[in-house]
Amino acid sequence: MTRTTGTTGNHPGREPLLAVRDLRVEFGLRxxxxxxxxxxxxxxxxxxxxxxxxxxSGSGKSVTSLAVMGLLPRRGVRTSGEVRYxxxxxxxxxxxxxxxxRGRDIAMVFQDPMxxxxxxxxxxxxxxxxxxxxxxxxxxxxxxxxxxxxxxVGIPDPVRRLKExxxxxxxxxxxxxxxxxxxxxxxRLLIADEPTTALDVTIQAQVLEVLKELVAETDAALLMxxxxxxxxxxxxxxxxxxxxxxxxxxxxxxxxxSQPRHPYTGGLLRSIPRLDSPRGEPLHAIPGSPTSTLPWxxxxxxxxxxxxxxxxxxxxxxxxxxxxxxxxxCHHPLEPxxxxxxxxxxxxx
Amino acid sequence: xxxxxxxxxxxxxxxxxxxxxxATTMLEPTATEHGTSLWRGAVQRLRRNPxxxxxxxxxxxxxxxxxxxxxxxxxxxGTGEWAGQVTPGKVPGPSDEHxxxxxxxxxxxxxQLLYGARQSLVYGVVSTAVGLVVGASxxxxxxxFGAVGGRFGKAVDxxxxxxxxxxxxxxxxxxxxxxxxxxxxxxYAIIIAIGxxxxxxxxxxxxxxxxxxxxxxxxxxxxxLGIRKRRIVMSHVLPNSLGPTIVQATLNLATAIIEVAxxxxxxxxxxxxxxxxxxxxLVAAQDRFAVDPRLAIYPGVAIxxxxxxxxxxxxxxxxxxxxxxRR
Numbered sequence: 001m002t003r004t005t006g007t008t009g010n011h012p013g014r015e016p017l018l019a020v021r022d023l024r025v026e027f028g029l030r031x032x033x034x035x036x037x038x039x040x041x042x043x044x045x046x047x048x049x050x051x052x053x054x055x056x057s058g059s060g061k062s063v064t065s066l067a068v069m070g071l072l073p074r075r076g077v078r079t080s081g082e083v084r085y086x087x088x089x090x091x092x093x094x095x096x097x098x099x100x101x102r103g104r105d106i107a108m109v110f111q112d113p114m115x116x117x118x119x120x121x122x123x124x125x126x127x128x129x130x131x132x133x134x135x136x137x138x139x140x141x142x143x144x145x146x147x148x149x150x151x152x153v154g155i156p157d158p159v160r161r162l163k164e165x166x167x168x169x170x171x172x173x174x175x176x177x178x179x180x181x182x183x184x185x186x187x188r189l190l191i192a193d194e195p196t197t198a199l200d201v202t203i204q205a206q207v208l209e210v211l212k213e214l215v216a217e218t219d220a221a222l223l224m225x226x227x228x229x230x231x232x233x234x235x236x237x238x239x240x241x242x243x244x245x246x247x248x249x250x251x252x253x254x255x256x257x258s259q260p261r262h263p264y265t266g267g268l269l270r271s272i273p274r275l276d277s278p279r280g281e282p283l284h285a286i287p288g289s290p291t292s293t294l295p296w297x298x299x300x301x302x303x304x305x306x307x308x309x310x311x312x313x314x315x316x317x318x319x320x321x322x323x324x325x326x327x328x329x330c331h332h333p334l335e336p337x338x339x340x341x342x343x344x345x346x347x348x349x
Numbered sequence: 350x351x352x353x354x355x356x357x358x359x360x361x362x363x364x365x366x367x368x369x370x371x372a373t374t375m376l377e378p379t380a381t382e383h384g385t386s387l388w389r390g391a392v393q394r395l396r397r398n399p400x401x402x403x404x405x406x407x408x409x410x411x412x413x414x415x416x417x418x419x420x421x422x423x424x425x426x427g428t429g430e431w432a433g434q435v436t437p438g439k440v441p442g443p444s445d446e447h448x449x450x451x452x453x454x455x456x457x458x459x460x461q462l463l464y465g466a467r468q469s470l471v472y473g474v475v476s477t478a479v480g481l482v483v484g485a486s487x488x489x490x491x492x493x494f495g496a497v498g499g500r501f502g503k504a505v506d507x508x509x510x511x512x513x514x515x516x517x518x519x520x521x522x523x524x525x526x527x528x529x530x531x532x533x534x535x536x537y538a539i540i541i542a543i544g545x546x547x548x549x550x551x552x553x554x555x556x557x558x559x560x561x562x563x564x565x566x567x568x569x570x571x572x573x574l575g576i577r578k579r580r581i582v583m584s585h586v587l588p589n590s591l592g593p594t595i596v597q598a599t600l601n602l603a604t605a606i607i608e609v610a611x612x613x614x615x616x617x618x619x620x621x622x623x624x625x626x627x628x629x630x631l632v633a634a635q636d637r638f639a640v641d642p643r644l645a646i647y648p649g650v651a652i653x654x655x656x657x658x659x660x661x662x663x664x665x666x667x668x669x670x671x672x673x674x675r676r
Contacts, residue, residue: 069573074499095499103575110573115566120588129584130574181574 016044016084017221018068018106018189023081025060025067037063039245039296040081042320045189050215050222052232052253054268055242056290061225064242065191067091068223069108070098085189104134107182109211111194113174117166123150124162127181134185149180152217153210172203176210183214190215191223196231208234229268233257241265244293244301251326261326261333263308300331308332394669401665407658415470418463423448424456426464426625431455440641453633453644456625462651464625469655472540473605479544481598484551487513492556492590493582496563497572506556513552521546521608522615529617539618543608547601554597558590565589592670599663603656610652627652 023041028034038060045051053061066072068083070090083090085106090098102108110116118126127146131137137145143162150158153176166174175195182190195211196204212235215222224235232239232253239256241249241264249262260266267286288305295301296317303313312318312331320329395401414421424430432455434441442450449458487509495506525542532538562568563586571581610628612618618628627648634644 071569071573099572099575099577101575102573108570108573110566110570112566116570118567118571118585118589121584125584129576129580133574133576133580178570 017047017049017086018045018223019082019084020044020064020068021082021084023064023067023083024079025063025072026078027076029076034078036245036296038067041242041245041247043240043247043250045221045223047188048219048221049238050224050236052236052239053223053225053242054227054229054232054239056227058244058290059242060245061242062193065108065193065223065225068191069102069106100134103130103182103187104185105187106189106191107185107187109175109178109182109190109192109195112198113171113178114166114198116178117174119166122163122165123169123177127162127177127184130181130184145184146180149184150177152214153177153180154206155180170203171199172207175199175203175207179207179211179214183218183220186218187220189221189223191225193225194227195224196228197226211235229257229272241268244290244296246296246301246329247320247327248302248329249326250320250328255325259334261323261328262302262330263306263332263334264302266334267307300329308334391666391669395665398665398669400661401669404658404661404663404665407654408662411466411655411658412470414463415466418467422457422460422463424460426460427454427456429455431457438640440637440644442641442643449647450643452630453637458644458647461625461630462627462647465627465630465648465651466655468624468626469606469609469652472536472543472609473602476540476543476605476609477547477598477601479540480547480601481551481594483544484548485555485594487548487552488555488559488594489582489587491552492559492563493586495556496559496586497568497578497581510553510556513549516545517549522612525612525617534617536618539609539612542612542617543605546608547605550597550601551594555590555594558593559586562586562589593667596663596667596670599659599666603659603663606659607652607656610648 020041020043023038024036025038026034026036041060041064043051043053053064055061063072067079068090070093072079079091081091085101090101093101117123124143124146127149128139128142131142131145132139135142147158147162150161155161155173155176161169161173166177169177175198179195192211196207199207208231211222222235224231226232236253238252239250240247241256241262243264249256249260249265256265257269260269264286267284270284271286273283286305287307292304293301294303294314299312299314299316300306300318303309306313310332318329318331320327395405431441431447431451435451435453435455440451440453441447444450447457447459449462452458452461491506491509491513494502494509496502498505521542524545525538528542528545529535529538532541559582568581568585571585576585609618609626610631613626613628614632616632618626630648631645631652634641634648638645
């Protein structure tokens, strides 16, 4: 099941920047029934590559990102597997080493810009403190750089904005500030955890544009965590689809949108409303809810909601099979000829 | 930097450099020039609240009177100059020379009341300050370690808070009596006793709000940027947690002033019965309450009004600082 770098497609032969191997995260205090939030997740991120991690709420995508950052609480959480970055396993790293790495090597943009900034500290101080934490610069230098950063993320009149408090900025601007903070020390990997979910639809596109430009400018790799396939279409080279703690399909963006193999991926693509569908026709939805899952140990977790369920699905857990251009975890995958339209043209921006 | 389109309307960055940025002016009228902090917003809300204004005026008047008492008072305090006019059956009432009459020791009542404000202010402020400094330090220690300290931090938190629990279990009256027994009957005994009694209140309050703030997103975001724990506690968690503690300090001032009066009423404070102190004045008035209630009413009303002022102001401050009341 373990993939080598050779099979990740885009950059054969290169050492991955981040290699997640069989990552497992289990929640639950001793003596209580535990919950397996992340269940053997394996993926690579090449330097400069944009990777999507897609799934619904509760599929374990945010927990995966927090585990990579070492930000999960220690109490009641068991993490195992390997998160290899720069030849080191981050899960074994001590707190202070990890703290030095965060923000400088790996940075993160969170979902909610309203609560991710400290309300009683000015924006300037919050940007500058990251710069002075990881660089040996004077206060003035840090402040100047903070101003430059705000300018780069498209905030007009940055000198004035530096003196303002988060509640004086709009949601879109706050998310720009968070992007500026995350990219302040030119990290090699940026993890964006649903960075546009909390924003207005009109602002989403702008923030994504800023993110895309800056990531390209700084040559950082991007792990985009999202449930929005539109974001994936616009931003990602490779996509990992997660369901109930496991990766069910992993491939390049183009392959995913043109020929999804996993019925869940297919369902996600079909649930995107289309402009050319007849009016009055009900929107397509995947039946059931993410809570109606089967434990992976008994079969396929998606089986209770799957349209293509066969006997094997509830009998034994499907393995992740390598098909060359993709990996898929399914007993009865969609055939490439099955009629799933090219949704990419519809949602690509 | 080229952004394809600038958003229009509220919520957008507005026009660059324009002082009248529509997005901000709509929300906070005065926010255009400088930043509007949580505190500045609170002051604005306070000014719109009549209870806050009344409370602030009472507090202000009390403080001013306390400070300039020597200028306002017609005579010297605690002299007993006119003791000859006081008979067991009668204390001279208001007259031209003594606007509020004499007290039972033969001093001018108005003078005693004015100087009494001074005593109450000093005792109240100093004892609350003692409680605040000690209590907030303990709370900061426990809350800081508890919020970001991991397993070791939990141990520190528990240790400090059990100490505080022990302090809480000692009644303040007992404490005051014990301290008075050690230090003798003087002002320090009252100040320390009232201050120590306030320590657990501040410690628990600050720790509680720091623990709550420690779970917030911006703390997670700061850790995700590698910000050091000490900095997270001191410049992120603490400033966000101070609000309730400061409000409590204002409210505690009222309680402290009443407690000063109560403890000196019980004879634990100032040894000299003739000194200008509202609590002592009540004690002295007790004997003559049936004949001359005036003697008790003046200091009683003074205590009540002052406590009311601090309480009104403190309550209004709490409301103004409540994040739910913002905007």
